[in-house]
Amino acid sequence: MKITVVGAGAVGATTADNIARKELCEELVLLDIKEGIAEGKALDMTQTAALLGFDTRITGSTNDYSKTKGSDVVVITSGLPRKPGMTREELIGTNANIVKNVANSVLEHSPDAILVIVSNPMDTMTYLTLQATGLPKNRIIGMGGALDSARFKCYLSLALGCSPNDLNAIVIGGHGDTTMIPLIRYATWNSVPVTNFLSAEQQKQIVADTMVGGATLTKLIGTSAWYAPGAAGAALVESVVRDEKRLFSCCVSLNGEYGQKDICLGVPVVLGKNGWEKIVDYKLNEEEQTLFGKSADAVRNMNNVLKTL
Ligand SMILES: NC(=O)c1ccc[n+]([C@@H]2O[C@H](COP(=O)([O-])OP(=O)(O)OC[C@H]3O[C@@H](n4cnc5c(N)ncnc54)[C@H](O)[C@@H]3O)[C@@H](O)[C@H]2O)c1
Numbered sequence: 001m002k003i004t005v006v007g008a009g010a011v012g013a014t015t016a017d018n019i020a021r022k023e024l025c026e027e028l029v030l031l032d033i034k035e036g037i038a039e040g041k042a043l044d045m046t047q048t049a050a051l052l053g054f055d056t057r058i059t060g061s062t063n064d065y066s067k068t069k070g071s072d073v074v075v076i077t078s079g080l081p082r083k084p085g086m087t088r089e090e091l092i093g094t095n096a097n098i099v100k101n102v103a104n105s106v107l108e109h110s111p112d113a114i115l116v117i118v119s120n121p122m123d124t125m126t127y128l129t130l131q132a133t134g135l136p137k138n139r140i141i142g143m144g145g146a147l148d149s150a151r152f153k154c155y156l157s158l159a160l161g162c163s164p165n166d167l168n169a170i171v172i173g174g175h176g177d178t179t180m181i182p183l184i185r186y187a188t189w190n191s192v193p194v195t196n197f198l199s200a201e202q203q204k205q206i207v208a209d210t211m212v213g214g215a216t217l218t219k220l221i222g223t224s225a226w227y228a229p230g231a232a233g234a235a236l237v238e239s240v241v242r243d244e245k246r247l248f249s250c251c252v253s254l255n256g257e258y259g260q261k262d263i264c265l266g267v268p269v270v271l272g273k274n275g276w277e278k279i280v281d282y283k284l285n286e287e288e289q290t291l292f293g294k295s296a297d298a299v300r301n302m303n304n305v306l307k308t309l
Helices: 010-021 037-046 088-109 122-133 145-160 200-211 213-221 227-241 286-308
Strands: 002-006 027-032 057-062 073-076 114-117 140-142 171-173 180-182 246-255 261-272 275-279
Touching: 002 010, 002 088, 010 027, 010 037, 010 227, 027 037, 037 057, 073 088, 073 227, 088 114, 088 122, 088 286, 114 122, 114 227, 122 140, 122 246, 122 261, 122 286, 140 261, 140 275, 145 171, 145 180, 145 200, 145 213, 145 227, 145 246, 145 261, 171 286, 180 200, 180 286, 200 213, 227 246, 227 261, 246 275, 261 286
Parallel strands: 002 027, 002 073, 027 057, 073 114, 114 140
Antiparallel strands: 140 246, 171 180, 171 261, 246 261, 261 275
């Protein structure tokens, strides 16, 4: 098994670190356009192997895609992160070009790879990758919902005073401050609806905190977060390479599911060796379906910006 992570910045390096610690592959390649950064971080991570006890071979490359040849999975994190006060959508101009070129360069050397798209605005970058590469839709997975769902569980666990591991909770829709939809009605604490334990006010606050989860961190840190994004990216990769069939909220191409077409948006999917293998229908109620429609409208507007670039 060989995995490549493109972009050796904060999120890419953390994704790679998690992949190595979990020994998801024999060979892991980090690639970046900035001279030396991928080689340096790969060597630094390699020096943790004797301490952490993994055997994954990690190498770095400055923009030489021949080193990525034969990758089974490629995670794309290259591009600008947002700064405090910015929305993810403001990154589109720069990141669209980067993601398109990176995806095509990757496929020249790994035509069978499954791509995990992380760069923002992620829903539009996933759609762009699908359009630009013509790959079968199941091989393009946008990472956003897995992170947003982990943040949702974090805020739920803080309010309930419980372990996040005992929670089941999912965020669908777009990966944007105003487009994501934390499905609190379906969230459970070891099978019991969390709504049994939380006041309406608390529920509202948890949903609001989840939606601006990324912006809260960007404000605190001064740039976009990386620990949870890196862990979320690696979790998706793990389900694919180990064929685990885990269910995650991922941004995938919709063809009528959840009432939408010609768009990539976050929905519950099963991840396995073929990429995303199945979309699961959660039977949204009217209010949730309306929110999903609004989310799709906003993402579609962003996708339309691609035509002007
Ligand atoms: N989908 C999500 O849930 C999620 C979460 C966090 C961050 N992000 C996004 O991930 C991206 C990376 O964030 P970060 O914090 O790691 O940023 P960063 O600036 O730390 O790293 C980005 C890296 O990409 C590299 N890069 C730029 N152009 C490249 C190219 N053409 N080829 C190869 N490498 C290139 C840069 O040199 C840099 O090292 C951003 O777009 C950010 O908004 C997404």
